[in-house]
Amino acid sequence: MLVFFAGTFTANAQGEALFKAKCASCHQPHKNGTGPKLFQVRQKWTDGGAKEGSIYQWVNNWQTAAAGDPYAQTVSTWSPTAMSAFPELKKEEIDAIFEYVDGVTDPAAAGAGGTDGAAGDVTGADPLEEEDSNGWMWIILSVIFVTIILAVGGVRRQLNFAANEAQGKDSMDHLTYAEELKAWAWKYKTYVGVSTLVVVIGLIVTLFLGLYSIGVVENYQPSQPIAFPHAIHTGVNGIDCKYCHSSVEKSKSAGIPSVNVCMNCHKQVNGRTPAQQEQIAKIYDAAGWDPSGAGKYTGKSKPIVWNKVHVLPDHVYFNHSQHVVVGGIDCKQCHGDMTKQVETPKVQTVGDLNKIEGNIPLTKPTLTMGWCIECHGAKEISTGSIDSKNNGYYNEIHKRLLNNDKSLYGKYLEDGKVTVNELGGWECAKCHY
Amino acid sequence: MKMKFKAIASIAVVALSTLMLGSCTADADSSGLEYMPDMYRSPAIEPYVDYGEIRGRENTEAKMKISSLVPPSGTVPYYGKDSSTVALMLPYFRKASIAFRETHGMYGADLTVTDEYTAAASDMNPLKITAENSEELLKSGKTLYTAYCQHCHGEKGDGNGPMVLSGAYVGVPNYTERAAKSDGQLFYSIYYGLNAMGGHSSQLNKKEIWTLVHYVRKFQNASYGTFGASGEAIAAPVAVDSLSVKK
Numbered sequence: 070m071l072v073f074f075a076g077t078f079t080a081n082a083q084g085e086a087l088f089k090a091k092c093a094s095c096h097q098p099h100k101n102g103t104g105p106k107l108f109q110v111r112q113k114w115t116d117g118g119a120k121e122g123s124i125y126q127w128v129n130n131w132q133t134a135a136a137g138d139p140y141a142q143t144v145s146t147w148s149p150t151a152m153s154a155f156p157e158l159k160k161e162e163i164d165a166i167f168e169y170v171d172g173v174t175d176p177a178a179a180g181a182g183g184t185d186g187a188a189g190d191v192t193g194a195d196p197l198e199e200e201d202s203n204g205w206m207w208i209i210l211s212v213i214f215v216t217i218i219l220a221v222g223g224v225r226r227q228l229n230f231a232a233n234e235a236q237g238k239d240s241m242d243h244l245t246y247a248e249e250l251k252a253w254a255w256k257y258k259t260y261v262g263v264s265t266l267v268v269v270i271g272l273i274v275t276l277f278l279g280l281y282s283i284g285v286v287e288n289y290q291p292s293q294p295i296a297f298p299h300a301i302h303t304g305v306n307g308i309d310c311k312y313c314h315s316s317v318e319k320s321k322s323a324g325i326p327s328v329n330v331c332m333n334c335h336k337q338v339n340g341r342t343p344a345q346q347e348q349i350a351k352i353y354d355a356a357g358w359d360p361s362g363a364g365k366y367t368g369k370s371k372p373i374v375w376n377k378v379h380v381l382p383d384h385v386y387f388n389h390s391q392h393v394v395v396g397g398i399d400c401k402q403c404h405g406d407m408t409k410q411v412e413t414p415k416v417q418t419v420g421d422l423n424k425i426e427g428n429i430p431l432t433k434p435t436l437t438m439g440w441c442i443e444c445h446g447a448k449e450i451s452t453g454s455i456d457s458k459n460n461g462y463y464n465e466i467h468k469r470l471l472n473n474d475k476s477l478y479g480k481y482l483e484d485g486k487v488t489v490n491e492l493g494g495w496e497c498a499k500c501h502y
Numbered sequence: 503m504k505m506k507f508k509a510i511a512s513i514a515v516v517a518l519s520t521l522m523l524g525s526c527t528a529d530a531d532s533s534g535l536e537y538m539p540d541m542y543r544s545p546a547i548e549p550y551v552d553y554g555e556i557r558g559r560e561n562t563e564a565k566m567k568i569s570s571l572v573p574p575s576g577t578v579p580y581y582g583k584d585s586s587t588v589a590l591m592l593p594y595f596r597k598a599s600i601a602f603r604e605t606h607g608m609y610g611a612d613l614t615v616t617d618e619y620t621a622a623a624s625d626m627n628p629l630k631i632t633a634e635n636s637e638e639l640l641k642s643g644k645t646l647y648t649a650y651c652q653h654c655h656g657e658k659g660d661g662n663g664p665m666v667l668s669g670a671y672v673g674v675p676n677y678t679e680r681a682a683k684s685d686g687q688l689f690y691s692i693y694y695g696l697n698a699m700g701g702h703s704s705q706l707n708k709k710e711i712w713t714l715v716h717y718v719r720k721f722q723n724a725s726y727g728t729f730g731a732s733g734e735a736i737a738a739p740v741a742v743d744s745l746s747v748k749k
Binding site: 090093094095096097102103148149150286289291292305306307308309311312315321322324325326327328329330332333334336337338356357358365366368372373374375376377380382383384 | 531532533534536541542543544548549550551552566567568569570571572600601603604605606607648649650652653654663664665668670671672673674675676679695697698699700701702704705706
């Protein structure tokens, strides 16, 4: 028994090695790819009426097999991609490959228990709640405080009335609260005037600061035609941002991939769960790909309209390549950690962005002008010597500073660093023209 | 008098708050009201901006119908006046084979030839690697490889990229063991795709692909791109596989 197992094991090991070296780039055991699935292919050929041994001839050179066997001829029409010839494979080796393939269990039939790659979603609810409860505490405290003041005031007033009555005067009795206040304010008009001015100015400043802090676009998460999970693509599968957003280093916009880029992987990857399959089917629809059988492009493509997430008004100029190539900024510094973005993309809040390692902590909401300005004021283009980034971009400005205005240059290097602002990053016309 | 002031004040408060609240919207797909839409949508068309509806005025002709397209076939980006750069960047003269219509899409491409992959074996890499540019060339090759190839082909070219390890993708060959393809065939495969792999011409320009061709040579020959004291190449010629011919 043991010997039998050992025997099959070595045969399988040889078959597995051969399969992976020679066949696996086109064939899979249970799924059609560039070539058809190979599970029980010998049985299939026998059932289909193939001549004895013609399958081995096919592997050695498919053209001779197709010429001699009508069944092999029909197999050659399965896909327009022809199979490579493997004249070096012996019959036993081919059998070993088939033995191995027949022994592979179908992962789809084994249940969809695979990793779906949904990384635990990180909710930023805790700090928010804390802030909220803090706010409520202040409101409750101030309500209690005001109640006490009013109560004390009321008691004092009643006592005054009682005292006046006892002395036989009743002049104060007819004064309402408002009239009383008016009389009091007139009495101390200088103090009241000044403090009112201070309070009004304070309120106006607070109002404006409050308005500035409104995140116009933070957390904006429009619906998308396809529920694209960044977490699976760039997190689990380690695909670089630039693979799909390939114009980020060459152009103003990072680029939304055209559907042929999706198909570079999705020709083969069609989803493990029904929900994933449903979404990927939309890509097939758009690309005009018919996944049945060998799969083929039909030529009937459909457009996809993605919804723009990061909306900058036209009067602001922003260039991705300048920030990525020259500034050396990583995507996640402005877009957040997309390896954890399970849902469709959204504009990250400045609080979340501040948690990204290496980011300068900013206070103004994401995508507002204050946010840009704050970063330009703090971000150093280099530490020490201006061209220490070695991409040569700042060499020219370095030279001009040296030759034209040495005092200015000295000022720049006073604190040993040069920020974007010091090179004109706060000039209006840098972004507005 | 007092009543009049009160009325004016309350109208003002209501108007102001309506104006402020107006920019908030329950529609999750709306990025908020644009108070000055002509400052949001430029007369010069910007990418990915929908011009179909501005302040209630519909313009069906300008409505966005597709987000992203590959460049029309035959278009040439402007690469300056340097003739060697222009020669390098001119459209690839080899055509994808007819079979690619069904296997790789390539809508709109000129698919008339049956097989140029075989002929591509004789194409030389126009980007010459020398003692001076070797380090820089291989460095940019590594950057490109990390972004465009590594997730499938693996950091060392052994076919064990994160996509393969996660089980999402199978059948990526180990190129450290296989006999090499010729430079021209490598270029052809990256440009148009081969078997399961799709074409990458929409993501990479010709110079970048030729740089990658240099970089992947290092997987088969670790001394590729190193030069002796007198500037002669140390790397032994890579064994080229001339067999893998597809129709």
